[in-house]
Amino acid sequence: MKALMKFVLAMAMVLMMSGGAMADDFAAQGIVLLPGLTAGYTGPSSSWYNIISLSNITDKEVTCKITVYDHDGNDVTNHGQVYTGSYGITSRKLLSSGVGDFAIPPRSTRLFLFGIVNTGLKTIDGHGVLKWKSTDTDLRRALIGSIRQIRIFGAGSGSNTNVLINNGQPF
Structure with missing residues (x-):
C-alpha cells in the first residue's frame, strides 16, 4: 500500500511540474473565443x-495574441497576416505574417487576415482564441472587434458576412 501511495504521489508531482513547462507565458488580461473561422482556396x-x-479603445498600447486552430485542434496561425490601414488592398500595410502576436497602439485598429492561397490546402475550418494584455494592469476592457468572412466567386463577384465579437461590447 505504501509503495502504491508513493507511486501516486510521484506521478502527481510529475504532472504538476510538467504543467508549468507547457503553460502559456502570455499573461492575458482578457480572452475571447473566435468561432467559425474558415478559409479556402480552390x-x-x-x-x-x-x-x-x-x-483598441484605450489610451494605452495593447498587445494581442491570436491562435487559430483547425478542426483537429492543430495550431494553424501561420496562415495569418497582420495589417494596418483600410480594407482596400492598396491602402493596407502588411505588419507581420505567420504569427498571431501584435501590438495595437492607443485608439488604433489592426486587421488579422486568416486565409490560404496556393498552399496545397483546400480548406481550413476551426476557431481562434484571442488574448490581450497591456502594461496598464488595471485595464479590464480594451478592445472591440468583428470577424468578416469574405467569399470570392469569380471575377468581381463575391459576398461577405460580418459578425461582432462579444456582441459588439468591449472585452
Whole structure:
C-alpha cells in the first residue's frame, strides 16, 4: 500500500511540474473565443478568408495574441497576416505574417487576415482564441472587434458576412 501511495504521489508531482513547462507565458488580461473561422482556396476565382478587425479603445498600447486552430485542434496561425490601414488592398500595410502576436497602439485598429492561397490546402475550418494584455494592469476592457468572412466567386463577384465579437461590447 505504501509503495502504491508513493507511486501516486510521484506521478502527481510529475504532472504538476510538467504543467508549468507547457503553460502559456502570455499573461492575458482578457480572452475571447473566435468561432467559425474558415478559409479556402480552390483557384484564383474561388477563395474565402476571414478578416478579424480589432480596435483598441484605450489610451494605452495593447498587445494581442491570436491562435487559430483547425478542426483537429492543430495550431494553424501561420496562415495569418497582420495589417494596418483600410480594407482596400492598396491602402493596407502588411505588419507581420505567420504569427498571431501584435501590438495595437492607443485608439488604433489592426486587421488579422486568416486565409490560404496556393498552399496545397483546400480548406481550413476551426476557431481562434484571442488574448490581450497591456502594461496598464488595471485595464479590464480594451478592445472591440468583428470577424468578416469574405467569399470570392469569380471575377468581381463575391459576398461577405460580418459578425461582432462579444456582441459588439468591449472585452
